[in-house]
Amino acid sequence: MKAVVYNGPREVMVKEVPDAKIERPTDVLVKITSTNICGSDLHMYEGRTSFEKGRVFGHENLGQVVEVGNAVDKIKVGDWVAIPFNVSCGHCANCERQLTAFCLTMNPGMAGAAFGFADMGPYPGGQAEYLRVPYGDFNCLRLPEDAQEKQADYVMLSDIFPTGWHATELACVQPGESVVIYGAGPVGLMAALSATVKGARQVMVVDRHPDRLKLVESLGAIPIDDSKGSPVEQVMALTNGIGADRGCECVGYQSHDPQGHEHPNMTLNDLVKSVKFTGRIGVVGVFVPKDPNSPDPLGKKGEITFDYGLFWNKGQSMGTGQCNVKTYNRQLRDMIHAGRVKPSFIVSHKITLDKAPDAYKHFDARDSGWTKVILQPVAVA
Numbered sequence: 001m002k003a004v005v006y007n008g009p010r011e012v013m014v015k016e017v018p019d020a021k022i023e024r025p026t027d028v029l030v031k032i033t034s035t036n037i038c039g040s041d042l043h044m045y046e047g048r049t050s051f052e053k054g055r056v057f058g059h060e061n062l063g064q065v066v067e068v069g070n071a072v073d074k075i076k077v078g079d080w081v082a083i084p085f086n087v088s089c090g091h092c093a094n095c096e097r098q099l100t101a102f103c104l105t106m107n108p109g110m111a112g113a114a115f116g117f118a119d120m121g122p123y124p125g126g127q128a129e130y131l132r133v134p135y136g137d138f139n140c141l142r143l144p145e146d147a148q149e150k151q152a153d154y155v156m157l158s159d160i161f162p163t164g165w166h167a168t169e170l171a172c173v174q175p176g177e178s179v180v181i182y183g184a185g186p187v188g189l190m191a192a193l194s195a196t197v198k199g200a201r202q203v204m205v206v207d208r209h210p211d212r213l214k215l216v217e218s219l220g221a222i223p224i225d226d227s228k229g230s231p232v233e234q235v236m237a238l239t240n241g242i243g244a245d246r247g248c249e250c251v252g253y254q255s256h257d258p259q260g261h262e263h264p265n266m267t268l269n270d271l272v273k274s275v276k277f278t279g280r281i282g283v284v285g286v287f288v289p290k291d292p293n294s295p296d297p298l299g300k301k302g303e304i305t306f307d308y309g310l311f312w313n314k315g316q317s318m319g320t321g322q323c324n325v326k327t328y329n330r331q332l333r334d335m336i337h338a339g340r341v342k343p344s345f346i347v348s349h350k351i352t353l354d355k356a357p358d359a360y361k362h363f364d365a366r367d368s369g370w371t372k373v374i375l376q377p378v379a380v381a
């Protein structure tokens with residue numbers, strides 16, 4: 001089968017790899033019709049991680065089931081399914097508590113496994129014609145009859161929509177509150193959508209790319225351009241000098257200033273400053289325990305200088321970590337089905353698998369107009 005394969009820093013290739021197949025009786029095999037390029041693929045693409053040459057990318061996957069192992073009861077051939085980026089077992093102590101991003105059995109020695117991801121187990125990704133889904137009954141989310149027609153919406157259930165929702169859960173966003181979100185990439189935009197759905201009265205989103213800020217505006221949220229002045233001052237001006245009730249970090253350790261200099265601590269410290277006393281911050285942007293290729297000596301060790309004194313002084317709290325997709329994807333699916341939300345509003349490109357190398361280049365360069373790319377490995381009949 002054809003797949004998007006890592007071939008060293010800033011190089012992916014579409015090439016033939018061994019076919020994905022049923023390996024255990026609990027596996028489900030899915031023909032992939034939609035699979036997204038994600039901002040976290042770029043950490044691996046840029047060569048910043050231990051992602052091995054030859055591995056297949058892709059953790060945001062949707063498709064149609066073509067084969068099931070003989071211990072699979074619920075999922076049937078022909079079902080349309082959205083597949084969480086988390087690979088989880090369903091029966092460990094963490095999965096039982098819905099903490100599927102921290103599954104204890106799928107990546108022994110660590111908590112948490114994912115498709116096509118550095119340091120998260122051996123699982124090949126779904127930027128390929130087929131994907132093997134372990135514990136398919138547990139991991140596959142079945143989609144309703146409009147699955148095929150709305151797949152650009154439903155494919156966002158695999159990661160970014162639940163992850164954006166998770167940012168607002170970690171920040172405990174309540175109806176009527178004000179929220180500031182750092183980052184208007186796909187996850188930040190999904191966090192803004194989620195905060196809006198939850199009834200936040202004021203949603204501010206910090207970024208500097210005009211195409212992204214336009215999407216912020218399309219949600220009825222307030223775009224804040226940090227290339228035009230301090231984002232903290234802009235948030236303060238919009239909140240009577242008090243700061244936002246809640247803050248979401250949707251950028252991660254490669255945050256950089258408008259001049260392009262990387263500061264892994266920048267968004268976190270800006271959040272501490274732009275969230276009110278006793279406010280809460282949710283962090284879903286990726287931070288890593290080690291970053292040997294970081295330009296910053298602390299960063300190499302996965303450490304940052306954090307305004308802990310101000311954070312403590314303001315009585316703030318913070319929730320962190322990857323999203324447990326299964327905690328939310330069912331309800332979010334039903335919102336899409338009911339027409340309440342349309343997360344595909346961020347999609348700029350739908351292209352075939354062989355165009356992936358070019359798409360990675362554009363997305364990595366944050367080229368204008370490349371807000372979210374869906375790859376379509378198998379043409380939809």
Ligand SMILES: [Zn+2]
Pocket residue numbers: 038039040041059060085159160
């Ligand atoms: Zn992703």
Ligand SMILES: [Zn+2]
Pocket residue numbers: 088089090091092093094095096102103104105106
């Ligand atoms: Zn588990």
